[in-house]
Amino acid sequence: MIDHFPGRHEKSKHMSKEARTTRRHEIRSAIQQMILQGELASGQKLVQRDLAARFGVAQGLLRETLLELVGCGLVEMVDNQGVFVRQLDSAAMIEALQVREMHETLAVRLCCRRTTREDLDQLRDLAERMYTLGQEGKEIESSEMGWLDREFHCRLLELSGNDLLVRLADAYLILGKVVRMGRDAKEVYEDHLALLDAIEAGYADEAERLVRDHIRSAETALSDRMAQGDNMPVWLGKGPNKQITQDRDS
Numbered sequence: 001m002i003d004h005f006p007g008r009h010e011k012s013k014h015m016s017k018e019a020r021t022t023r024r025h026e027i028r029s030a031i032q033q034m035i036l037q038g039e040l041a042s043g044q045k046l047v048q049r050d051l052a053a054r055f056g057v058a059q060g061l062l063r064e065t066l067l068e069l070v071g072c073g074l075v076e077m078v079d080n081q082g083v084f085v086r087q088l089d090s091a092a093m094i095e096a097l098q099v100r101e102m103h104e105t106l107a108v109r110l111c112c113r114r115t116t117r118e119d120l121d122q123l124r125d126l127a128e129r130m131y132t133l134g135q136e137g138k139e140i141e142s143s144e145m146g147w148l149d150r151e152f153h154c155r156l157l158e159l160s161g162n163d164l165l166v167r168l169a170d171a172y173l174i175l176g177k178v179v180r181m182g183r184d185a186k187e188v189y190e191d192h193l194a195l196l197d198a199i200e201a202g203y204a205d206e207a208e209r210l211v212r213d214h215i216r217s218a219e220t221a222l223s224d225r226m227a228q229g230d231n232m233p234v235w236l237g238k239g240p241n242k243q244i245t246q247d248r249d250s
Contacts, residue, residue, distance in 0.1 A: 020061065027055050027065045035074050035085055046075065046083045072170055090226050097219045101212055103165055104153065108207040110160035111199050119159055120200050126152045127192040134185025145185075152192065156211075191217075 015023065031051070034040045052062040066083050069075045073096075076086045130148045157166050191214045198207040 023057060024061060024065050024068070027057065027062070028068050030055070031065065031069060032074060040085050042085050043087050044085045045081075046085065048083065090222060093222055094219060097215055097222070100153075100169075101215045101219075103169055104156060104211045104215065105208045107157050107160035107162070107165055108195065108199060108211050109204040110162060111156060112202045112204040112207055114161055115159050115199055117200075119155075120196050123152060123155060123196055124193065126155070127189055127196070130192075131185060131189040134189070149188075 031040070031046075040046070046066065048059050048062050048066070052059045055062070066075060066077075070077060070083075073092065074086055075083055077083050126148055130145050130152070133145050133148075154166075154169070157169050160166075191210065195207060195210045195214065198210055
């Protein structure tokens with residue numbers, strides 16, 4: 001259960017611009033956690049009055065927060081009905097993977113110019129931890145593996161040194177869904193290691209090809225599942241560090 005912020009009941013309209021922005025981000029993160037942990041269910045209506053009271057802010061600030069959540073795909077506004085937790089939609093996942101492909105191919109090219117040995121060692125450690133979980137019998141769709149996988153791909157974006165890429169990624173990475181694509185943990189592990197080897201060698205074209213193939217494999221697997229009628233992704237649960245994260249083995 002995500003609690004309200006104790007002792008914070010001052011009117012939002014009297015807050016400074018900086019304090020208002022900080023509070024909005026705090027509330028956004030809290031509501032994200034409530035959705036990703038299942039406290040707010042898919043399709044559930046969000047009662048703005050109740051949420052504003054819970055977080056001790058005016059409804060105007062709460063509405064600003066919900067608009068940000070609309071932008072990252074967690075909630076949707078329905079005309080004359082209100083704001084709802086977004087219904088899970090496999091088609092949206094396909095779109096997210098397509099955009100992700102464009103962003104990550106650029107990111108890995110940039111990584112080839114600036115990634116250090118220490119950076120690569122940390123990424124290999126993430127890949128090893130995912131693979132170890134697979135060897136222990138954990139499904140590639142498990143929450144813990146999904147969190148580690150998202151951390152791996154988010155770290156690539158950060159290491160690109162392009163802040164705009166990182167900010168744009170928020171709009172699709174937060175779609176934190178687990179989709180049972182049936183990908184093999186060893187296959188994912190080998191994809192990750194080959195990508196890191198290409199980055200370390202400075203082979204930008206090869207790195208771009210590898211990450212494109214990696215993401216397209218996830219897209220193909222998801223499309224196959226959808227064709228079989230298995231098209232119901234679920235919001236990802238709480239991760240090991242209580243962060244907001246994304247998907248899984250793609």
